[in-house]
Amino acid sequence: MGLFYNIFIASFVSIGSFLFGGIISSVLTFGRFQGYFGFDEASNLAGAVVSTFTGGCFFGAMGAGWMNDRIGRKRSIQIGAAFALWGCAMQAGANNFACLLIGRIVAGLAIGILSMTVPLYNTEIAPPKIRGFLVGLAQQLIGIGFIVANWVGYGSQYLDSNTQWRMPLGLQLVPAALLLIGTQFLPYSPRWLLEVGRDEEARQVVYQLHGVKTLDVSEAAEEEFLKMHDSIKAELLTRSRNVADLFATRAMRRRTLVACGVQIFGQFTGINVINYFGPQMYQTLGLDAGKTLLVQGIYGAVGPITNFFFIIFILDRVGRKKPLLLGSGINIVTFSALSAIVASFPPGEGTTNLVAQRAGIAMIFLTSIFFSLSFGPVSWVLASEVFPTGVRSMGTSLATCCNWAFNVLFSQVSPIAMKNIGWKFYILFVCLNAFDFIVILLFFPETKGKTLEDMAVVFGDEVNARQVLDEHKYADDLSQKHEIEHV
Structure with a gap:
């Protein structure tokens, strides 16, 4: 019962990202959409449609750190869902370009909040042995x-009215509403409850997550709670809630650089260039508009299938570091091949080579497969699990901001770069993934199977929480004794 409950919670709070990222790649290709707002998918305005969303994500993630400390993970998820309803309604009902962009920004704020809070929440409720699976x-x-978005987009292209683009944008309201209402019935993070002094409620949540109804029949649940309690209470004695704390010691600097690095490296894989601008990439390989949406629909199914088997059977067994090395290494090969194919058979010159076309599509598909075997799930797991409780929300917020900052950059420049420099743009990702590989190999630790409280050992700043608490209690007792003697 405990395992099923953990899986249900982690799955439910993750539906906030359902549809939000992928639908725009199809909508941008719709003639009705382009005609209504007066641009094509290769224009600067197309980049603005994507980058305003990711810009909103950046600021949403930035504010979510403070929000998570103040009102908790659960309420932050609900606020993110409320923003999502607002933003998606504006997009679906937009009657001018300004309204569309404001809707994109507001929806971006929502996803920024959710993209930072959901992994954080899942990390804090997950048992160490399956944390990779639950966060993944x-x-x-x-x-x-993305699967649903791509196929909704594929089907919507045949509609002969503005419903062609309003309907897929409006469908995003459904998961947002489910999340807003359903999260009310989920538990608070026990670690946040301990931070704010609701200790007995935290104990009840821990037992609930273990599938135990009474508080006197599970030694494992009680042991986990006590270890969690001692560690968090010790951290609170020296906590300052200052961003500078993320860089205060050598161990904290390493934590911060690993968390921010893995999020940035996830963008260096080039995966979101494919997710947002896949149809344009397929057109550079010679596919017509109808086939690009069909291939994009098939492409969208490849990653999730791979990710599903990876998080169940592999991630918590092989750890975090090896998959990251594999992913960056494979991306060097795939983008090298893709750039060579596009350079050898440039579009618009009357050359149609079906073998080269299929090879190029295969490279894009392989990029998705190996992203799902590496950075896709691992980046969210690693970024949220390396920090101590006292700065976890702040550190996760900073790491997520790094993710969205580079997402904004690539979403803005990608359509321009693909139009103006073609295959040379893909060489950039060859170099970036080579850089990823070297940094991960030399500086990233392995964190699999460790409790969140054991990360101090991994990063070299081991603290005996019980000793700290005892010393603090001794100091309080000594102070009280002196006050009595003085009286």
Whole structure:
């Protein structure tokens, strides 16, 4: 019962990303959409439609750190869902370009909040042995969202009215509403409850997550709670809630650089260039508009299937570091091949080579497969699990901001770069993935199977929480004794 409950919670809170990222790649290709707002998918305005969303994500993630400390993970998820309803309604009902962009920004704020809070929440409720699986479920739901979005987009292209683009944008309201209402019935994070002094409620949540109804029949649940309690209470004695704390010691600097690095490296894989601008990439390989949406629909199914088997059977067994090395290494090969194919058979010159075309599509598909075997789930797991409780929300917020900052950059420049420099743009990702590989190999630790409280050992700043608490209690007792003697 405990395991099923953990899986249900992690799956449910992850539905916030369902549809939000992938639908725009199809909508941008619709003639009705382009005609209504007066641009094509290769224009600067197309980049603005994508980058305003990701810009909103950046600021949403930035504010979510403070929000998570103040009102908790559960309420932050609900606020993200409320923003999502607002933003998606504006997009679906937009009657001018300004309204569309404001809707994109507001929806971006929502996803920024959710993209930071959901992995954090899942990390804090997950048992150490299956933490990779539970946090990886967020990536799984993102992938399923892309599948649905791509096929909704493929079907919507045949509609002969503005419903062609309003309907797929409006469908995003459904998961947002489910999340807003359903999260009310989920538990608070027990670690946040301990931070704010609701200790007995935290104990009840821990037992609930273990599938135990009474508080006197599970030694494992009580042991986990006590270890969690001592560690968090010790951290609170020295906590300052200052961003500078993320860089205060050598161990904290390493934590911060690993968390921010893995999120940035996830963007260096080039996966979101494919997700947002896949149809344009397929057109550079010679496919017509109808076939590009069909291939994009098939492409969207590949990653989630791979991710599903990876988080269940592999991630918590092989750890975090090896998959990251595999992913960056494979991306060097795939983008090298893709750039060579596009350079050898440039579009618009009357050359149609079906073998080269299929090879190029295969490279794009392989990029998705190996992203789902590496950075897709691992980046969210690693970024949220390396920090101590006292700065976890702040650190996760900073790491997620790094993700969205580079997402904004690539979403803005990608359509321009693909139009103006073609295959040379793909060489950039060869170099970036080579850089990823070297940094991960030399500086990233392995964190699989460790409790969140054991990360101090991994990063070299081991603290005996019980000793700290005892010393603090001794100091309080000594102070009280001196006050009595003085009286």
